[in-house]
Amino acid sequence: MTESTLTAQSLTELLDTRYSCRAFLPDQVPHEVIEQILTLAQRTPSWCNTQPWQVAITEGEATDRFRVGLAEALRTVAQASDIEFPREYHGVYRDRRRECALQLYSSLGIAGDRAASAQQTMRNFDLFDAPHVAVVTTDEALGTYGAVDCGLYVGTFLLAAQSLGVATIPQAALAGCSPYLRDFFGIPEGRNVVCAISFGYPDIEHPANGFRTTRADQDAVVSWVSR
Ligand SMILES: Cc1cc2nc3c(=O)[nH]c(=O)nc-3n(C[C@H](O)[C@H](O)[C@H](O)COP(=O)(O)O)c2cc1C
Numbered sequence: 218m219t220e221s222t223l224t225a226q227s228l229t230e231l232l233d234t235r236y237s238c239r240a241f242l243p244d245q246v247p248h249e250v251i252e253q254i255l256t257l258a259q260r261t262p263s264w265c266n267t268q269p270w271q272v273a274i275t276e277g278e279a280t281d282r283f284r285v286g287l288a289e290a291l292r293t294v295a296q297a298s299d300i301e302f303p304r305e306y307h308g309v310y311r312d313r314r315r316e317c318a319l320q321l322y323s324s325l326g327i328a329g330d331r332a333a334s335a336q337q338t339m340r341n342f343d344l345f346d347a348p349h350v351a352v353v354t355t356d357e358a359l360g361t362y363g364a365v366d367c368g369l370y371v372g373t374f375l376l377a378a379q380s381l382g383v384a385t386i387p388q389a390a391l392a393g394c395s396p397y398l399r400d401f402f403g404i405p406e407g408r409n410v411v412c413a414i415s416f417g418y419p420d421i422e423h424p425a426n427g428f429r430t431t432r433a434d435q436d437a438v439v440s441w442v443s444r
Pocket residue numbers: 235236237238317341386387388389390391412429430
């Protein structure tokens with residue numbers, strides 16, 4: 218087998234096995250393993266190699282302190298996101314959004330139960346019991362492309378974690394609590410929260426982890442120009 222076939226196989230395996238984990242075991246990820254993920258994620262490309270991402274990470278008791286403070290902030294502080302949330306989900310975007318929500322709720326046996334679905338959404342703010350959360354910020358002056366670079370960073374982080382047996386979930390829900398995140402992590406002016414990534418070891422028996430999302434066919438997203 219050639220080296221390039223092996224590389225493609227490894228990447229395929231990572232892409233095929235990664236999923237957004239919504240139930241974690243309490244076990245901490247060893248600090249050295251988190252460092253390994255971060256070293257790999259640093260290889261992310263960016264416009265002019267600006268590498269605009271900064272990452273704040275909790276471990277040990279700090280994660281619980283974060284969770285407790287967040288619960289309080291949700292009750293007492295007006296929520297806001299540094300980066301504008303989607304204005305509208307229309308057409309296929311609405312359909313795909315509905316499909317993945319239905320998959321989650323069906324897996325949990327709560328499809329059609331609005332109260333239970335809302336409760337499940339609130340699990341975002343418990344970090345799905347993850348023992349760690351990473352908050353990724355960008356430089357405000359680098360604008361949309363800085364955020365794009367940070368999005369690439371998030372993607373590399375997810376795959377790097379997967380390669381080391383660590384499960385992840387990117388969370389825009391937490392970006393909606395930017396004032397709290399800014400305060401907790403001491404994020405300075407001029408930096409915008411892009412999203413959070415909760416991570417840890419997966420509870421593979423939990424029904425929230427018992428489904429896999431679909432993807433549109435290539436034909437739905439690619440247009441070829443050959444001559
Ligand atoms: C930028 C970003 C933000 C996301 N925010 C959330 C979130 O707040 N809560 C959540 O449950 N999932 C969130 N997700 C996970 C997506 O729902 C998930 O990636 C998508 O449904 C595809 O499923 P998969 O990751 O299992 O392949 C987010 C994903 C991305 C990339």
